Amino acid sequence: MPxxxxxxxxxxxxxxxxxxxxxxxxxCEDQIHAILNSxxxxxxxxxxxxxxxxxxxxxxxxxxxxx
Numbered sequence: 001m002p003x004x005x006x007x008x009x010x011x012x013x014x015x016x017x018x019x020x021x022x023x024x025x026x027x028c029e030d031q032i033h034a035i036l037n038s039x040x041x042x043x044x045x046x047x048x049x050x051x052x053x054x055x056x057x058x059x060x061x062x063x064x065x066x067x
Contacts, residue, residue, distance in 0.1 A: 015064060017065075022051060022057075
């Protein structure tokens with residue numbers, strides 16, 4: 001399995017979003033943005049539940065880091 005490494009500088013007020021293909025295969029980028037922009041109480045859980053509701057064919061993992 002290949003290792004993917006991305007190095008970026010981020011602003012101090014940025015959020016870092018990491019997800020597995022279980023999420024990105026079920027929700028398009030626009031759907032992910034819409035969920036995050038709706039300011040749910042638990043954004044990671046909202047994304048996981050949305051991916052599962054869309055069919056959830058794989059494990060769904062989400063990490064959101066508030067810088």
